[in-house]
Amino acid sequence: MADRRRQLRGGLDHMLEGESPVPREKEMALTFKRRSMNIDLQKSLKLLDEAVSPAHPAQALSRTPRQGLLRHSVYTPKKVSSASKFDISDIYTPTHGSMIVNVSETSHSQQSALQLPMEMDATQDLTTTNVNLLLDEDPGMAASTGLYADFDQCLRQNGAPHQVLDLLSCFESCLSEQVIILRKLVRRARLEQQKFQKTYTTLDLLDKERSTWQLIYSLFKDRLETEATRGEGSMEEEDIDMVTDAKQRLIELSEQEIVNKLFEKDGSLRQCQLVVDWLESCAREDLDAVADNVKFFTDQPVVWENTLHQLQSRKKGTSINTERPLVDQLDPDAPVRQRRYLDDLDKEDEQRLLQHLFMCIRAGQLEKAQELCQSCGQAWRAATLEGWRLFHDANRQRLQATLAPITGNPQRDVWKCVCWRMAAEGKYDPFETAIYAVLSGNLKSVLPVCHSWYDCLWAYFRTLVDVKVEQEVRLRSITFRKPVDLPPQYWDRLMETTQVFEELEASTDQRIRTECQQCYHIIQKHVILGDMPALVEVMYNWVKERKTLPQHLLRFMANLVLFLRRVGHETNEELCTVILEAYVELLIKSDQKRLIAHYVSFLPPHLQVQWYAHFLEGVKGQEERQVCLQLAEEDGLDVAAITKRVVENIRNRDAAVVDPNVSMAINVAISEDDRQKIEAIDWLVFDPSQRAEALKQANAVMRSFILVKKHNAAREVFDKLPADSINVVYKIWHAKTGSTSLPPADDNAVREYMCTKAYLDAMESYNDWFSLYHHSKPSKPSGAEVGSSFTDRVAFEHRLKQYDQDLERWQYKLVRQTQTTKDRVYNVLLFMDGGWMVDRYEDPDDEESRPQQLATLRRMHIPALCLNLHHMLHSSRLYSECLQLADSIASEHYQLYKEFNKDDLQQLLRQIRESSLCLLDQNKDPLGYDLV
Secondary structure: OHHHHHHHHOOHHHHHOOOOOOOOOOOOOHHHHHHHOOOOHHHHHHHHHHHHOOOOHHHHOOOOOOOOOOOOOOOOOOOOOOOOOOOHHHOOOOOOOOOOOOOOOOOHHHHHHHOOOOOOOOOOOOOHHHHHHHHOOOHHHHHHOOHHHHHHHHHHHOOOHHHHHHHHHHHHHHHHHHHHHHHHHHHOOHHHOOOOHHHHHHHHHHHHHHHHHHHHHHHHHHHHHHHHHHHHOHHHHHHHHHHOOHHHHHHHOOHHHHHHHHHHHOHHHHHHHHHHHHHHHHHHHHHHHHHHHHHHOOOOOOOOHHHHHHHHHHHHOOOOOOOOOEOOOOOOOHHHHHOOEOOHHHHHHHHHHHHHHHHHHHOOOHHHHHHHHHHOOOHHHHHHOOOOOOOEOHHHOOOOOOOOOOEOOOOHHHHHHHHHHHHHHOOOOHHHHHHHHHHHOOHHHHHHHOOOHHHHHHHHHHHHHHHHHHHHHHHHOOOOOOOOOOOHHHHOOOOOHHHHHHHHHOOOOHHHHHHHOOHHHHHHHHHHHOOHHHHHHHHHHHHHHOOOOOHHHHHHHHHHHHHHHHOOOOOOHHHHHHHHHHHHHHHHHOOOHHHHHHHHOOOOHHHHHHHHHHHHOOOOOHHHHHHHHHHHHHOOOOHHHHHHHHHHHHHOOOOOOOOOOOOOOOOOOOOHHHHHHHHHOHHHHOOHHHHHHHHHHHHHHHHHHHHOOOHHHHHHHHHHOOOOHHHHHHHHHHHHHOOOOOOHHHHHHHHHHHHHHHHHHHHHHHHHHHHHHHHOOOOOOOOOOOOOOHHHHHHHHHHHHHHHHHHHHHHHHHHHHHHHHHHHHHHHHOOOOOOOOOOOOOOOOOOOHHHHHHHHHHHHHHHHHHHHHHHHHHHOOOHHHHHHHHHHHHOOOOOHHHHOOHHHHHHHHHHHHHHHHHHHHOOEOOOOOEOO
């Protein structure tokens, strides 16, 4: 074993002289066998610990995203102002990990939208809160609930017109933090995947949403800046310069400079490249997750070490397997040229290496792929990945003391044609084929290794950009030789972006067709196409056709609509309003009280009143109600109209129907709906300026209760209004107009309020008399039995004396209660200025049902009050006053008799007849006068 390790540590020169590394044994696992050779155990343990442990705590303190999420890939556009010039090498270079799409200089907050790495901890390791999340039935939803408030805060903090990109940055940053937290949760919950299935779903939704906001940021940043500079005419001037003296200009322009001009003037191509950058940035996270595995491909920069060992062993005659036709040369083309094999272990390593190289290119990390090739002893492969670069020689234009380096491949057309045809042959490993197919624009050879919608979209857009760039280079450049013609199939991919999505939707791969129908992919499609009206229509249909949408998807849709409004994008406002209404409804159901007012403020005024009133109907408690009204006022809502609507909605609920024949002395129990109607009046008493409206609404609620004889409920409503309400109404009106005469509506409301007070006082007084007369009269003690003892007779006489005293007090109370009740009932029957529940002024804006309700109250309660008053007077032996009541009813001044129907009038006449008979028994005439 020691000799074997010494062989592995030997250099390449030593190996070529005969000291080759010992190959891995067949029976050992490939990865672990590779790791077992010449490995530092302590270093491996450290790497393993870092892989399963959270990042350093210092990283958790920073919430600043990293720079460079969208990096340059093959053709990364860079937009500049007409006042400045720049080198094409800055924009048309291979991907660099430290570079970002630099359309213009941006603020730190704008860049942060696309900068937060998934491997960086935004929080410390699992805390008590996170442990509690693991115990929750749906940890994903519980952990991400705070996004509602986060997005609301982003809208508030970035409300200025120039902060639209900061708004997108804020959205993406909030989502990045949530994705990090959820990834920690699922990593620690792998043993309970079924329980945490919802968490996985939530994580997937949030991850797709985060990527979508990144896409929107990138594309809209370029679009907004293009619109801002459209009037400057910079591009047109440069086109004119390019046409002028065409021959001289074109000779001077290198391939890079031509592409530079192309990206400056062609906004659609620039957008396509931004899509490529975005797709590569999404793949970067997956690449980072497997980056550590690269170190296990080889222990030292020697290619095909096992094959080399087999060849050297055969030469020495010590080879175990001599029948296998291995290559006898180790140049890169040997396996194809000789049609022989590599050692199985090398073949497997080669396949894994090629797959990882493709992943690097898929993630826009070409330089990382080249570094990996060199570390694995395949420097020749790293060199083959250089051939696509555009040629540029700055020394052709002007001579300098120090020559500038020449970049790119002057025979790029030859390299590209060879790679394209090699990929088309399909004789090589699928990933190797795809690597060169990507760099040469051979879409057909890339698609077999693309297994997701993102991968296929990347392949299409990468090819689209490649073809358009190649077309421009061949059209504009002047060379001293004719470029090598590319196959006709290459130019077939000169398509529009709409064709890309049509082909994806018609893919032969069922999985790709299914992914095309996923919500976020549909959204991303329309964002890329720039067809925002169609996107709004699609989201509207989702809201209308689907009973339930994922909550976070609905949140995204609502905030996207608000963003489109912010940038002045023309969309169908009716459809946008429906989407916002759906989100407001979600916030109400989710009990997000502090967010509702802000999002309601984005609705049309009439819907603001409707939805916020609907929300307030379910708010309980004085403090919560005051907070909700304050939030509404801060967000510019019409608080007066909203509180009015709340009371109207609650009081218009169906009331229980009560038999009108039930005695007025019996109060119907208060139901839960009644309780809500009573408490609804609280909404109108917070603001003194709404006191007149409070009177009107309270009157309406009390009318509804009195109609069904719920007098206790009506009294509770009455008590909700402050005692100084009438004075406040007069003072506010006087301060507003300088007049002491209220408008008809307010005057009628005050009068009805007084009528209701008189009626409730009368009914309460009558109920007190009824209870006193029928239930409080002292009972006479029974007499002493014959032959009882002296003690018993003395006790009886004491009880009888106490009875006489109690009876005298009762009679005194009854007389006073009778008088009080009579006065209060007459206050109702003989109410001033036209009668009880009769308006003094006609109000054209009055509710249609109110006059009818007032008339109904008079018909129901005036006869009943008269009958009850007669019953009380007759029971109190005040027969003469019973006849006086008849005079009042018959009076033409009050016209109370008009409120009686035939049955009520006959009943009253019968009772008056009985009172007249009682007067005759007292030696008085039937009208109560003394007989002479």
